[in-house]
Amino acid sequence: MIRFARTALALLALAVAAPTHAALQDENADFTEKLEIGISTDEIAITSDFRGADLTIFGAVDGFDQGLLAQGRYNIIVSLEGPKDNATVRKKERVFGIWVNTRSMTFELVPESYSLSSTRDIETIAPPGEMGNMGIGVDHMRLVPLGFVGDGSNLGEFRNAFRRIRETSGVYERDPGGVQFISASLFKASVRLPANVPNGVHVVRAYLFRDGVFVAAKALPLRVVKTGLEQFITQAAHQQPLFYGLVAVLLAVITGWGASVIFRKE
Amino acid sequence: MTIYLPIAELSVNILIILGMGAAVGFLSGMFGVGGGFLITPLLIFYNIPPVVAVATGANQVVASSISGAITHFRRGTIDIKLGTVLLCGGLVGATVGVWLFSLLRRLGQLDLVISLLYVVLLGTVGGLMLWESIVAMRKAAKNEATTLRRPGQHNWVHGLPLKMRFKKSKIYLSVIPVAFLGFCIGILTSIMGVGGGFIMVPAMIYLLRIPTNVVVGTSLFQIVFVSAYTVIVQASTNYTVDIVLAFVLMIAGVIGAQYGVRVGQKLRGEQLRALLALLVLAVGIRLAIELVIPPKDIYSVVSAGLGF
Numbered sequence: 001m002i003r004f005a006r007t008a009l010a011l012l013a014l015a016v017a018a019p020t021h022a023a024l025q026d027e028n029a030d031f032t033e034k035l036e037i038g039i040s041t042d043e044i045a046i047t048s049d050f051r052g053a054d055l056t057i058f059g060a061v062d063g064f065d066q067g068l069l070a071q072g073r074y075n076i077i078v079s080l081e082g083p084k085d086n087a088t089v090r091k092k093e094r095v096f097g098i099w100v101n102t103r104s105m106t107f108e109l110v111p112e113s114y115s116l117s118s119t120r121d122i123e124t125i126a127p128p129g130e131m132g133n134m135g136i137g138v139d140h141m142r143l144v145p146l147g148f149v150g151d152g153s154n155l156g157e158f159r160n161a162f163r164r165i166r167e168t169s170g171v172y173e174r175d176p177g178g179v180q181f182i183s184a185s186l187f188k189a190s191v192r193l194p195a196n197v198p199n200g201v202h203v204v205r206a207y208l209f210r211d212g213v214f215v216a217a218k219a220l221p222l223r224v225v226k227t228g229l230e231q232f233i234t235q236a237a238h239q240q241p242l243f244y245g246l247v248a249v250l251l252a253v254i255t256g257w258g259a260s261v262i263f264r265k266e
Numbered sequence: 267m268t269i270y271l272p273i274a275e276l277s278v279n280i281l282i283i284l285g286m287g288a289a290v291g292f293l294s295g296m297f298g299v300g301g302g303f304l305i306t307p308l309l310i311f312y313n314i315p316p317v318v319a320v321a322t323g324a325n326q327v328v329a330s331s332i333s334g335a336i337t338h339f340r341r342g343t344i345d346i347k348l349g350t351v352l353l354c355g356g357l358v359g360a361t362v363g364v365w366l367f368s369l370l371r372r373l374g375q376l377d378l379v380i381s382l383l384y385v386v387l388l389g390t391v392g393g394l395m396l397w398e399s400i401v402a403m404r405k406a407a408k409n410e411a412t413t414l415r416r417p418g419q420h421n422w423v424h425g426l427p428l429k430m431r432f433k434k435s436k437i438y439l440s441v442i443p444v445a446f447l448g449f450c451i452g453i454l455t456s457i458m459g460v461g462g463g464f465i466m467v468p469a470m471i472y473l474l475r476i477p478t479n480v481v482v483g484t485s486l487f488q489i490v491f492v493s494a495y496t497v498i499v500q501a502s503t504n505y506t507v508d509i510v511l512a513f514v515l516m517i518a519g520v521i522g523a524q525y526g527v528r529v530g531q532k533l534r535g536e537q538l539r540a541l542l543a544l545l546v547l548a549v550g551i552r553l554a555i556e557l558v559i560p561p562k563d564i565y566s567v568v569s570a571g572l573g574f
Binding site: 085086087088090093094097098099104112158161162164166196230231233234241242246248252263 | 275328330336375378382497499502505509513520521523524557560564565567568
C-alpha cells in the first residue's frame, strides 16, 4: 500500500512538475540548442539475483555551434533519481556511559537513490551557485529539514552525515566521465542502478550546459519493478499484512508440529 | 550461498542462518526453553535490523513451542482455565507491546530499548540461575538433600480479591496476579521476541505457588497463542515479520531441538542449569558491550518507508 501510494505520488509529482519545468527551466530562451534523450525501455524488471547494473541513455543536441563543440565547451549531466521519501538522520551521544540516539533531523522528500553521470566533474561544468539553484549533484541536492530545527547551527553537520552515509552505502553515486559524445551531436550516458535500487518511478534527467551556463533539460520516467518470489513476499507483507501474518503463523505451526510427528515415528 | 531476505532487505549466508537456527534449536531442546531469547540477539549480532529480528523471533517461538504444547495437552498437564486467564492478560500485553514498539520506533529509541531490556533480563535471570545451580551443585557434592521451597505456602499474592478456583492445579487463586503475569509476558513477547517461559515458569512456581506438574504445559499454552498473536499484529502494523528468515530458522531449529533433547536427558539438572545460566549471561554481556563501546558511525539514516 505504501509502495503503491509512493509510486502514485511520484507519478503525480512528475506529471505536475513536467509542464512547469518546461516553462521555467527546460529551455533557456537565450539559446537555440535543443536537447533530446531516449532510453530503450520505460520499465526495468529486477530479478532477485540482481547485483546492480548500468543503464545506457542516448541523447542528441540539436542546433549546436560547431566551433564551440569542437572546443569541448558543451557539457552534459545525466542523473537518475529514485523515488522520494522523507529520511531521518539520527545522532548518537554518550548518556550515562551508553550510546543513545539523542538528536535527529528529518529531511523532506529526498531521493532514495541518486546516480549522476557527466562529461566531466560537475564542479567544473558550472559555478556552484548555478548547480545549487538547480539542485544537481549530491552536494547540491536540496535537503530541507522538516519541522523545528532550532537555530539551524547543526544543519550542516546532519546534511553532511546524510550525504556521506548515502554515498558509502552506494545508493548515491557519481561518475564524472560517464557521458561521452559518440558523434558531433550524439551522446551516450551510463548511469548506475545500485544493487539495492528502490522500487518505483525513477526519473532520468539530462542537462545541457554551454560555457558554464544552463541551456536545456529533459526528463523521462523510468519505472523500476522488482520481480520474483522475494518481490511477491514483500508485496504480500505490505498489501495483505493480515493474511501474511496468518500464513507466517501457519507455517510455524506446521513446521513445529510436523517435526514432532516425524521424529516420533523414528 | 546467499539468500535474500525480502523484509530485512539484505542478503545473508543461508548456512549461517541454518547454523544459528540449529544451534539455538539444539540448546532449546537440551534445556527445555523456547529459544527466543537466544535467537533474537543472535540475529541482531548478524546485522539483521532489530525490528525484524524481534518480530521474526516471535514467529520462531511459535514453531519451537507448539510441539511441546501438544505433548502436554495429550498428557493432560495443561490447566486450560489458568492458561486462558494468563492468555487474556497476554493478549492485552502483546497489544500494548506492539503499540509501544511502533512508538519507540518512531522516536528512534527501539534498538536501544530492546538491547537494554535484554541486558537487564538476561543479566538478572542468568545471574539468579547460576547462583541457584552453584548452591545446588555444592549441596549435591556434600550429599545433602536439595530443599526447594515448599509450594503451597501462602504469601501476599494469596490475599488479593477476585479469587477463582482452578481445578486442575488444585488451587484457589486471585485472577489479578495471573492476568498481570500474562500481561507482562505479552509485552516482553512483542518487544523482545521471546516466549517468556524463562520468566513465567519461575514466577508461576515461586510467586503463584502453582503445582510444578502443570506449570510447563500451561506456560507453553500461553506462549503459543501470545506469540502467534504477536506475529499477526507485528505483520499487520509494522510489516516486520520476515517469513523467509523465519522459515529457515524454524526448519533448522526443530531438527536441532530433537538432538538437543537427547543430549539433555544425559546431563544432570543442576549442571544443565549452570550451563544455561552461563550462556544467558554471555549473551547479556555481549549486548551490554555493544551499548558501551563507541559505535562505528554515530550517525544513522532511516527512510520513512522502511523505518529501520
